[in-house]
Amino acid sequence: MKILITACNGQLGVDVTDFFGKTCEVAAYKDVELDITDEQKVFDIVKKERPDVIINTAALTNVDGCETKKELAYKVNRDGAGVMARAAAAGGARLVHISTDYVFDGSSEKAYKETDEPCPKSVYGSSKLEGEKEVQKYEKSFILRTAWLYGPHGNNFVKTMMRLGKENGEAGVVTDQLGNPTSTFELVRIIDTVLKNGEYGIYHATCSGVCSWNEFAREIFRMAGMDVKVNDLTTEQFPRPAKRPAYSNLCKDKLFEVCGYKATDWHDALKEYFDYLKTENNYDK
Numbered sequence: 001m002k003i004l005i006t007a008c009n010g011q012l013g014v015d016v017t018d019f020f021g022k023t024c025e026v027a028a029y030k031d032v033e034l035d036i037t038d039e040q041k042v043f044d045i046v047k048k049e050r051p052d053v054i055i056n057t058a059a060l061t062n063v064d065g066c067e068t069k070k071e072l073a074y075k076v077n078r079d080g081a082g083v084m085a086r087a088a089a090a091g092g093a094r095l096v097h098i099s100t101d102y103v104f105d106g107s108s109e110k111a112y113k114e115t116d117e118p119c120p121k122s123v124y125g126s127s128k129l130e131g132e133k134e135v136q137k138y139e140k141s142f143i144l145r146t147a148w149l150y151g152p153h154g155n156n157f158v159k160t161m162m163r164l165g166k167e168n169g170e171a172g173v174v175t176d177q178l179g180n181p182t183s184t185f186e187l188v189r190i191i192d193t194v195l196k197n198g199e200y201g202i203y204h205a206t207c208s209g210v211c212s213w214n215e216f217a218r219e220i221f222r223m224a225g226m227d228v229k230v231n232d233l234t235t236e237q238f239p240r241p242a243k244r245p246a247y248s249n250l251c252k253d254k255l256f257e258v259c260g261y262k263a264t265d266w267h268d269a270l271k272e273y274f275d276y277l278k279t280e281n282n283y284d285k
């Protein structure tokens, strides 16, 4: 099986490339080598590489930045997704596209299912939802909605907390936004699973278990063995340009029922991440 990967230098892209590179032929393109909004280039590369599968990890992911770069957010997250879907269709490749819990408004009191109505509150969430719609026009596609993603190769909440903990010995973190922390390692396993066992369509693809950012921060410091004071904040006390969902717990029943995959508990995934850093002897990665 040959897999074409976009943004192979992004947080998820690096781990997707590492994982599938062990068992498959991989054609991995960095963001500067393949702009997913450049339709001609994307078509040319798909024609040249002839992949069986395309994994699109490229996106504009700066949630607050998208509020001021609205046009670019839609260009990449909606139009780029459309380009990838049309190119996959032209080349007969299956497409895996990554989306987000931010397509929901977070007003629910129970875990969101794939069939629940999205209602994004930010430009990022809205542009990603439009991207989903573009991808859904192509029937051989999987859309994996993930959340609170962290891994060794990107800027993410875990790294921010580690930095703040080292620099200040304390961090103020919100208690009233709940979601599913998810490692890139876990998301890569889910991508592998849906490719092996899945039917086309939307899947919620996160670790299991739900917590607040504040609880997540406390667990990060506990596992890192760092003595850091975590102060409780409300969203009101920590305003951001983009609105975040208060409750974006994603239900993973479909992943289990269709693919037989039981998502890893977020604590276990976090431990796996720290174990990896220790093995690699690279805490600052």
Ligand SMILES: NC(=O)c1ccc[n+]([C@@H]2O[C@H](COP(=O)([O-])OP(=O)(O)OC[C@H]3O[C@@H](n4cnc5c(N)ncnc54)[C@H](OP(=O)(O)O)[C@@H]3O)[C@@H](O)[C@H]2O)c1
Binding pocket: 006, 007, 009, 010, 011, 012, 013, 030, 031, 032, 034, 035, 036, 037, 056, 057, 058, 059, 060, 061, 062, 076, 080, 098, 099, 100, 101, 128, 146, 147, 148, 149, 150, 154, 155
């Ligand atoms: N990170 C999270 O917490 C999170 C949560 C939910 C869903 N997701 C989704 O998960 C996927 C992977 O995210 P990630 O965490 O790996 O983000 P990331 O580290 O920002 O990786 C995304 C990559 O896409 C690149 N990119 C931007 N515009 C592009 C274009 N026109 N053509 C090609 N590449 C382009 C980015 O380059 P630049 O850095 O130069 O922009 C970056 O290298 C995305 O679909 C994201 O929406 C992420």
